[in-house]
Amino acid sequence: xxxxxxxxxxxxxxxxxxxxxxxxxxxxxxxxxxxxxxxxxxxxxxxxxxxxxxxxxxxxxxxxxxxxxxxxxxxxxxxxxxxxxxxxxxxxxxxxxxxxxxxxxxxxxxxxxxxxxxxxxxxxxxxxxxxxxxxxxxxxxxxxxxxxxxxxxxxxxxxxxxxxxxxxxxxxxxxxxxxxxxxxxxxxxxxxxxxxxxxxxxxxxxxxxxxxxxxxxxxxxxxxxxxxxxxxxxxxxxxxxxxxxxxxxxxxxxxxxxxxxxxxxxxxxxxxxxxxxxxxxxxxxxxxxxxxxxxxxxxxxxxxxxxxxxxxxxxxxxxxxxxxxxxxxxxxxxxxxxxxxxxxxxxxxxxxxxxxxxxxxxxxxxxxxxxxxxxxxxxxxxxxxxxxxxxxxxxxxxxxxxxxxxxxxxxxxxxxxxxxxxxxxxxxxxxxxxxxxxxxxxxxxxxxxxxxxxxxxxxxxxxxxxxxxxxxxxxxxxxxxxxxxxxxxxxxxxxxxxxxxxxxxxxxxxxxxxxxxxx
Numbered sequence: 001x002x003x004x005x006x007x008x009x010x011x012x013x014x015x016x017x018x019x020x021x022x023x024x025x026x027x028x029x030x031x032x033x034x035x036x037x038x039x040x041x042x043x044x045x046x047x048x049x050x051x052x053x054x055x056x057x058x059x060x061x062x063x064x065x066x067x068x069x070x071x072x073x074x075x076x077x078x079x080x081x082x083x084x085x086x087x088x089x090x091x092x093x094x095x096x097x098x099x100x101x102x103x104x105x106x107x108x109x110x111x112x113x114x115x116x117x118x119x120x121x122x123x124x125x126x127x128x129x130x131x132x133x134x135x136x137x138x139x140x141x142x143x144x145x146x147x148x149x150x151x152x153x154x155x156x157x158x159x160x161x162x163x164x165x166x167x168x169x170x171x172x173x174x175x176x177x178x179x180x181x182x183x184x185x186x187x188x189x190x191x192x193x194x195x196x197x198x199x200x201x202x203x204x205x206x207x208x209x210x211x212x213x214x215x216x217x218x219x220x221x222x223x224x225x226x227x228x229x230x231x232x233x234x235x236x237x238x239x240x241x242x243x244x245x246x247x248x249x250x251x252x253x254x255x256x257x258x259x260x261x262x263x264x265x266x267x268x269x270x271x272x273x274x275x276x277x278x279x280x281x282x283x284x285x286x287x288x289x290x291x292x293x294x295x296x297x298x299x300x301x302x303x304x305x306x307x308x309x310x311x312x313x314x315x316x317x318x319x320x321x322x323x324x325x326x327x328x329x330x331x332x333x334x335x336x337x338x339x340x341x342x343x344x345x346x347x348x349x350x351x352x353x354x355x356x357x358x359x360x361x362x363x364x365x366x367x368x369x370x371x372x373x374x375x376x377x378x379x380x381x382x383x384x385x386x387x388x389x390x391x392x393x394x395x396x397x398x399x400x401x402x403x404x405x406x407x408x409x410x411x412x413x414x415x416x417x418x419x420x421x422x423x424x425x426x427x428x429x430x431x432x433x434x435x436x437x438x439x440x441x442x443x444x445x446x447x448x449x450x451x452x453x454x455x456x457x458x459x460x461x462x463x464x465x466x467x468x469x470x471x472x473x474x475x476x477x478x479x480x481x482x483x484x485x486x487x488x489x490x491x492x493x494x495x496x497x498x499x500x501x502x503x504x505x506x507x508x509x510x511x512x513x514x515x516x517x518x519x
Contacts, residue, residue, distance in 0.1 A: 001230070002216065003190050003223035003425065006131045006166040012186070012219070016212040025091045027209065028058065032065030032095075034207040035158060035183055039066075040073065050077045051118055053148065054092075054106070055128040055162070056085055061092035062158050063127025064106075068099050079106040080116060082128050084141050111140035120152035126177045128162035131189075137163055142175030149178045157182045160189055161200045169196050169389040176200050186211050190223055193414040193425050194390040223416075223423040226461055228499055234458050235499065247276030248451025251317035252444070254326035254351070257306035260286040262325030262351070262440045265485050267294045269444030270321070272492040273466065275451045279315055283307050308332045311339045319346045321447035323353025324440045333360070340366035346450050347371040350443040351379070358382035364404050370419075370456040372446055374409040374439065394423065407460050409446075411439060415464045417457070424461045428468025430483075432475040437485030442467045445492065469495035 004012065017024055039050075050070060054063035060081065067079045079099065099106070107116065118124065126148070129137070137145070145163055148155060155177060160166070163176035166189065170176060182192070182204040191197050192204055224230070239246070250270050255263040260282060267280050267290065280290050281300040290299050302308050309331040320343070326332060333356050340363055347368060349357070354375050357363050359382075375383055380393075384400045387393040397408050397418045408418040413431075417424040446463035450456060470491040475483050477491075 001187060001225040001227065002219065002221040003225055004187055004219070004221055005190075008219060008221065009131060009186075012211045012215050015215045016210070019212055019214075025061075025094045028061050028065055028091050028095065031062050031185055031207070031209045032069060034185075034209055035062065035066050036069035036073075038183060038205070038207065039070070039075075039156075043075070045074060047076050049119065049122040050075055050125060051116065051122055051153070052077060052079045052125040053082055053109075053128055053144075053162075054079065055082050055130070056088045056092055057130055057132065058089050058091055059127050059130030059158055059162075061089060061095045062130075063125055064092065064095040064099055066125065066127070066158075067104065067106075068095070068102060071099075071102055071104055077104075078116065079104065081106045081108045082141065082144065083108050083110045084128075084138060109144065111138070115144060115147050118148070118151040118153050122151075122153040124148055124151065124153045124155045125158065126155055126162050126179065127158040128177070130159055131166050133163070133165060134167075136170070136172065137175050145175050145177055155179050155181075159183070159185050160191065164191060164197065164200055166191060168391055169194075173199065178202075181205070183207050185209050186216070188225060190425075193416070195412060196390045198413075222421065223425055225425045225427060226465055227427045231462055231465055232499060234454070234462055236453060244276035247274060248318035248448075248453065249277040249279065249315065250275040250319055250321060250447050250451045251279045251281065251313065251315065252321040252324070252447060253281040253308060253311060254322060254324040254353075255282040255286045255290075255308070256325055256327040256329075257283065257285050259325030259327070260289045262437060264290060264293045265437045265440040265489065266321060266324045266444040266447070267297050268486070269441040269489040269492065270448045270451075271296050271444075272489050273445040273448035273463070275448040279313070279317065281308070281311065281313065304331070308335055311335045317345060319348065319447055319450040321348040321350070321443050323350040323356075324443055326352040328352050328355055328359070332356070337363055337366075344368050346456060348374070348443055348447045348450060350374045350439060354379045354383060364406075367404060367406055369405045370407055371404075372407045372409065372450070372456055372460050374411060374443055374446070374460075376411045376439065380408070380410060394418070398423075407457055409442075409460050409464060411442070415468070417460045417464060419457050419460075426461075426464045426468055428465055429471055430468075430475045430480060432478075432480030432483035433468070433471040433488065435483060435485055438467075438471070438488060441485050441488050444489070466492060466495045469498055473498065 052063050052067050054060035070077050157179040161177040161179045192201050279298040284301045284305045287301045307329045384396045401418050402420045410416045415426040449459035449463050470488045473494045474487040474491040
């Protein structure tokens with residue numbers, strides 16, 4: 001699913017209006033009906049007090065139109081117009097007149113008006129600001145928003161929480177509605193997936209308001225949301241008369257004394273994700289642990305007992321995954337540098353291999369095209385430098401990807417895979433995956449997919465999804481606290497099977513808040 005910018009949403013509205021021969025207030029009516037249906041399905045006429053706080057732009061117009069539908073169905077409502085400007089949108093005024101025709105007169109709130117009383121069992125509809133907000137609200141509006149946040153009432157925001165920006169991070173945490181639920185029109189917003197907005201984004205659901213499908217499917221966007229539907233078309237099925245050599249030979253390199261476990265996790269994940277052959281290169285101390293724990297793997301050992309000091313092999317791998325548990329000894333750094341000098345095989349680079357790249361940026365120029373790097377935030381900062389906020393982080397990651405023609409997997413609650421100007425946002429994963437070794441498993445999964453013939457970008461995006469899906473299945477069975485990296489690896493087969501399970505009935509695009517971080 002494409003993630004549209006504010007400008008693209010405005011263009012979609014305009015395109016739909018012109019192509020379908022409707023008025024802009026007709027589009028607002030569609031939106032308000034979808035919101036009403038969401039409420040009515042859940043409330044079924046319950047006499048709970050609903051306080052609607054509506055701005056004077058189109059977001060407020062959606063709220064005013066919703067109020068009309070609610071009052072017509074007998075709901076107990078109070079409408080408050082937040083009078084933050086002398087300007088009013090045309091469609092807001094149209095719907096305000098329609099509301100007055102129903103003999104319902106809103107309360108107009110300005111800087112001198114007492115705020116209405118709200119009970120903790122009430123519901124608030126936040127329709128104050130929309131996607132066009134580009135400056136901090138006035139002090140009195142911030143005070144109103146903070147009053148709503150502290151009311152203990154359940155808050156539903158229309159399209160996005162008021163006070164939040166579409167294209168930047170607010171400098172203050174005041175004056176942003178902390179929604180319990182967001183009803184987003186047509187598609188989720190990029191801001192829903194950025195860590196700095198986590199306090200304001202709890203649960204969300206997409207409502208289809210009938211924007212033109214031709215526009216939605218033909219418009220290129222900077223970000224896409226990746227779910228099962230997008231990945232099914234990428235899946236490469238196995239042929240009946242195939243053999244292990246048809247599915248690639250993965251070489252994984254890493255480990256130090258005391259960290260061979262990281263390599264064992266990577267090796268097992270690589271096998272569970274379908275590599276045909278697997279060779280693990282470890283220090284000499286890792287021979288027995290690796291051979292014993294992963295009997296399916298072939299093992300090469302370094303002459304050094306404790307570290308990787310030289311990378312030499314007489315096999316022909318399809319892909320090399322490197323860095324898990326590897327350490328940053330000077331001998332290891334030289335071995336890594338020597339590998340990069342003559343290597344043209346696809347690379348999946350994690351952990352200490354990323355840190356080695358950061359410590360000597362000249363090594364970056366030796367990476368083969370479309371190498372996959374899987375940093376967590378601290379590793380990313382060492383690689384690209386410090387960023388001001390999440391938007392700056394994404395911009396810097398894109399610039400880095402273009403400069404070195406590499407793929408960056410930015411691990412987190414919503415892992416975002418970056419390649420040049422495009423970002424792919426993952427939809428799987430949970431807080432239980434914030435556990436030691438989770439990132440080692442991800443490296444194995446992506447390496448295995450590259451080995452099997454997936455293009456590097458697809459391997460990265462697909463691997464992130466499968467990794468998160470396996471974590472979700474594992475968390476359902478074991479709970480967040482008990483989930484381990486080994487569990488994630490064990491459930492990879494279930495995650496692959498889940499790709500082909502059909503829902504019992506069509507499901508809305510919905511998100512319930514959780515947080516995850518890959519080590």
